[in-house]
Amino acid sequence: xxxxxxxxxxxxxxxxxxxxxxxxxxxxxxxxxxxxxxxxxxxxxxxxxxxxxxxxxxxxxxxxxxxxxxxxxxxxxxxxxxxxxxxxxxxxxxxxxxxxxxxxxxxxxxxxxxxxxxxxxxxxxxxxxxxxxxxxxxxxxxxxxxxxxxxxxxxxxxxxxxxxxxxxxxxxxxxxxxxxxxxxxxxxxxxxxxxxxxxxxxxxxxxxxxxxxxx
Amino acid sequence: xxxxxxxxxxxxxxxxxxxxxxxxxxxxxxxxxxxxxxxxxxxxxxxxxxxxxxxxxxxxxxxxxxxxxxxxxxxxxxxxxxxxxxxxxxxxxxxxxxxxxxxxxxxxxxxxxxxxxxxxxxxxxxxxxxxxxxxxxxxxxxxxxxxxxxxxxxxxxxxxxxxxxxxxxxxxxxxxxxxxxx
Numbered sequence: 001x002x003x004x005x006x007x008x009x010x011x012x013x014x015x016x017x018x019x020x021x022x023x024x025x026x027x028x029x030x031x032x033x034x035x036x037x038x039x040x041x042x043x044x045x046x047x048x049x050x051x052x053x054x055x056x057x058x059x060x061x062x063x064x065x066x067x068x069x070x071x072x073x074x075x076x077x078x079x080x081x082x083x084x085x086x087x088x089x090x091x092x093x094x095x096x097x098x099x100x101x102x103x104x105x106x107x108x109x110x111x112x113x114x115x116x117x118x119x120x121x122x123x124x125x126x127x128x129x130x131x132x133x134x135x136x137x138x139x140x141x142x143x144x145x146x147x148x149x150x151x152x153x154x155x156x157x158x159x160x161x162x163x164x165x166x167x168x169x170x171x172x173x174x175x176x177x178x179x180x181x182x183x184x185x186x187x188x189x190x191x192x193x194x195x196x197x198x199x200x201x202x203x204x205x206x207x208x209x210x211x212x213x214x215x
Numbered sequence: 216x217x218x219x220x221x222x223x224x225x226x227x228x229x230x231x232x233x234x235x236x237x238x239x240x241x242x243x244x245x246x247x248x249x250x251x252x253x254x255x256x257x258x259x260x261x262x263x264x265x266x267x268x269x270x271x272x273x274x275x276x277x278x279x280x281x282x283x284x285x286x287x288x289x290x291x292x293x294x295x296x297x298x299x300x301x302x303x304x305x306x307x308x309x310x311x312x313x314x315x316x317x318x319x320x321x322x323x324x325x326x327x328x329x330x331x332x333x334x335x336x337x338x339x340x341x342x343x344x345x346x347x348x349x350x351x352x353x354x355x356x357x358x359x360x361x362x363x364x365x366x367x368x369x370x371x372x373x374x375x376x377x378x379x380x381x382x383x384x385x386x387x388x389x390x391x392x393x394x395x396x397x
Contacts, residue, residue: 107351134376140366142358143350146373204372206352 007209029211034191037121039182046182053096053122054179057172060095061088062115065102067128070162079165086172092118097175100152102162103131103144106204109151113201116152117214121187124179126171127157136161150200153186153193218243218298225266225300233258236303247288247301252313255304259289259319267293268300271319274326276334280361283308285336289316306336315341333359 009023040046063071074081075088089095092115104112116125127148130136135146148154155178158171178184190197194213202208219240226238226248235258236249250258262268268291277286289302306313315338317324325348327338332348335357347353356363 107349110351134378135369135373139375140369142363142365142368142372144373146369147376150374200374206354 003209025209025211029213030215031211034117034194034213036188036191047180050180050182050184053184054176055085057084057086057097057124057175058095059086059088059097059099060092060115060119061090062092062098062112063101064104064108064112065129065131067099067101067131067162070128070165070168071099071101073165074168079169081169081172084169084172084176092116093120095119096122097124097126098152099126099128100132100148100154101128103129103136103138103141104148105143106145106206107143109145109201110205110210113151113205114210114214122184123187124155124175124184125152125186126175127154128168128171129163130159130161133157133159145204151197151204153189153197155184155186218296221296222246222298222300225298228266229258229261232261244298245301246299247303249303249305252304252306255289255302256314256316256319258302259291259316262291262300262302263319267295270294271316271322272299274316274323274330276330276336276359278308278334278359278361279305280308285311285334287313287330287336311336313338315339315344317341333357335360 007024009021011019012022013019040049059071061071063069071088073079074086081087092098096119098112098116098119100112116123125148127133131138131144132148132154135141135144138144139146145151156171156175158167160167163171175184198212222240222243223238226235226246229235229248233254234251235254239247241247270292272290272292273288274290275288277288279286285306285308287304287306289304290299291302292299304313311334313336315323315327317327317338317340324342324344327336327341328344328346328348330336331338331341331344332350332353338344350358355368358365358368
């Protein structure tokens with residue numbers, strides 16, 4: 001598979017007339033591997049941090065499958081997830097919870113990985129719907145993954161096809177409990193098993209044309 | 216004049232000009248005719264210019280594996296009369312190639328790109344034909360071909376979570392209701 005022309009190393013002429021070399025896959029990304037984020041120096045401080053993290057769950061507004069529909073009623077007054085400190089953000093840089101909402105094709109998986117890696121620590125992943133658990137109704141599909149936890153560290157699954165908004169609210173409550181108990185360690189798990197996750201990801205994404213870690 | 220009469224008269228007029236097959240009347244406002252491959256373009260142009268079929272609704276393919284053929288369906292619509300006519304073209308399945316119609320309807324280029332990727336039908340001259348359309352980095356045979364084993368591919372490519380089992384509803388209910396096998 002040939003690399004896309006916009007990703008190739010090339011000479012570019014800037015608006016000021018200067019020519020310079022651009023290598024997109026190296027230039028704009030930090031090549032340092034991700035590191036484990038240690039807990040605070042004392043447990044009571046870490047507990048305070050975890051309490052704060054649990055009370056401000058900011059979700060990345062990225063709908064991969066039909067489950068994205070279930071998040072719309074949550075934003076509006078009927079279910080109103082905002083009263084629990086849950087809100088949706090437009091960019092991965094501002095979010096700390098990634099909800100994989102339904103089936104994930106290999107093409108979307110690539111974008112999901114990029115988005116997940118761009119999120120700031122600490123970050124959490126919820127797998128929504130049976131498609132993320134075992135493939136669901138796409139169990140024999142040629143282009144959807146069957147187990148999300150092979151590719152991203154999943155903190156919590158919400159089962160159903162589709163789960164109703166109430167199930168999502170209950171899931172948020174469970175995630176809060178996990179975070180407060182200090183068990184929301186998905187980002188560190190991802191870093192510790194980085195090679196394993198990368199190997200799994202590269203096994204299904206055949207045209208890998210991005211850096212190994214997208215800051 | 217009813218829609219069906221319009222459709223039948225249209226078919227009669229077409230038949231006088233082109234070697235088209237019999238009319239399949241799906242609904243009063245939807246019919247299909249088979250056209251030989253080499254007469255497709257002239258038939259399309261005639262329908263577009265003389266008969267008011269100005270809109271290409273879709274271009275799709277069917278894989279007739281047993282007959283060794285691909286069927287292309289060009290669905291055209293006549294908006295003022297609200298009738299749709301589908302033109303069917305049969306292609307040999309081996310090294311399937313079809314004339315591109317992107318110069319008649321530019322939207323056809325997108326359909327042709329999709330058909331090239333999903334069925335492996337070539338449309339020489341169609342713009343951006345060999346760019347990836349939906350699949351990224353696909354290495355196997357085109358996935359919509361019927362000889363592509365989807366389940367086998369899924370099992371080989373993606374790890375399945377252990378514990379997934381299937382229950383045939385009839386057997387399962389029989390077990391539930393008559394555990395002693397009566």
